[in-house]
Amino acid sequence: MSHPRDLFHVPAENGAYLLAHSVGCQPRAAAAALDTDMLAPWRQAGGDAWPLWLETIDGFREQVAALLGVEPASVAPQTSVSAALFTLLSGLSLAPGKNVVLLSEQSFPTIGFVLAPLARLGLTPRFIPAHEDPSDPATWERHCDGAVAAVIAMHVHSNTGLVAPLAEIAALARRHGAVSIVDTAQSAGILPLSPTRWGVDAVIGSCVKWLCGGPGAGYLHIRETLIPALAPLDVGWFSHENPFAFDIRDFRYAPDARRFQGGTPSVAPFALAAQGIRTILSIGQEQILANNHACIAAFEDECRQSLGWSNRGGTLCLACDDPQALSQILKTADYAHDFRGNVLRASFHAWNTEEQARTLARFVKQAGMVITPAR
Template identity: 50%
Template structure:
């Protein structure tokens, strides 16, 4: 995959290991922004909206091609929290079925969004035991459960949750299941309709290398048909350009979750980036990621990570304290989540970089 490095504007210095946070910029995304946003704006002014909305349609098409379903099932969102709140607020609690279940190992912003839903009558319950164990969810889900929100890959451990099993448990209990795929989309193969979930939230800033601002919401057609979003705007309308203030009708598909005047640039960037990842193939991204992790493991005698263990995303998460000067010395770009050191290899990383990381870790 080293030949793909030239397709990305990789930050200078040592190994860039932050795909779990902000993926490197694909060169095609810069060109995509110029073609889809700037050139129409410059040449057409206010008449550029046709081009701009076409760029957003391209974003939805790209998501469907990569993650399954149809473009009609996807709605652009500014971020995951907005998508999650818009979806659940469109399904008010019924009777005693008011509990929303999530793990306390979810990304913090997800918990904040769910807590905000208590103003609508929901009740948030954060599970404090292993979210990758089916038993955790089986014991918690019951007649009081309105919705279950689970992470596909946990950002603080890289552990993979049993999403299909969780979705089945929710369905049996009469609850809906929503999955957060922010840490898996682009590095683990996904087909959202086959997971059995009712909804999914994701972003493009990480493994999809699409930059910030291009979040999205996927809603199953069955759930979408009965959802009545309360945060709406003219792009939630079946015909946004009808302009009759007394006549609102929901769009027939996931666009009903859209809201007001949309941003354009983030989605044009992301559509181009998704095209690059789709061209490489998510299976190939995963294989390259695993190959570089295996090199690190081999050269450190398996001290830090076992590449053969099942159930992890694409990030090496190492329990380590201190400043890790050996990694800093080689100019590596990495981060921490609590006491976890996080390192991610993408297709723009090379075998030589993996070897340098291994040498640095061997000195820790």
């Protein structure tokens, strides 16, 4: 391998692919993993493929555990971040007067959408206004009190890149007897993850972005000592202590995170996602992050402007005054990117180079843009 880029199928071959924050590039090993772990057992064994397919699911749990530095027994596969959050919150036992879920308006919208129907269970969202900085511990301190049952924080905010103070949020939640939950969809695969060091109770995430695992595979990690206190409503036969007991009158929660797994699992997404994580870990997250920082530094140097990116994630989130003009220049140059309102989002992953970052900066200057870090 001459460059980590060689491990991926990279679109925008004549330009630059800067959309790791949306959909990571497909690993070249993904097709073989899909065949080995899902298609070949089906082709060769039919209904007897299930033991091998369940090994694939367990392999995914092991890869996520390695990514997070936790035990596989604390990890449950999920179809999405939304599914993970719903099944987790549905399992809370609410004390009288303690039913508030605290989150920032800067959270990804699906977080708020999940909370809306959970009002039927008595949960009430409390939104920190979008103009208040979610990277400042004092912001969370102002809005948390004894009525809060759960606190949900984005590790990295998708439209600004701001990083939440997770250890401080977890400590605040503990003081108020609340469960702390972290969404790592925009950080897994680029920033170090350590639920144990943070002291958080749960982690939810997706594999489609920086982890290059494709859509349909998410994960839920629960602190092991908390698991027995949670009784999720969204269950299936794989949530059972013994999925093969087949007694319709006898449901018992699995003792570990499998209680959140639900019904018959989809195998293909987890086969692909496990390979995505293996690819990222084989390169080394430290190397990917170092390349990301080097690219951002090259962008700053070419722009002759310091962006102050020390407490941000891997995606440049830059507010600009004429997004349509800049977007047209980038599209013409085959520089894959996106905008959220007037905010340019561009991510540097293992397949990107410092020269691509400098070229992006030259396009910004060509468009005559005034750029500032999004807030």
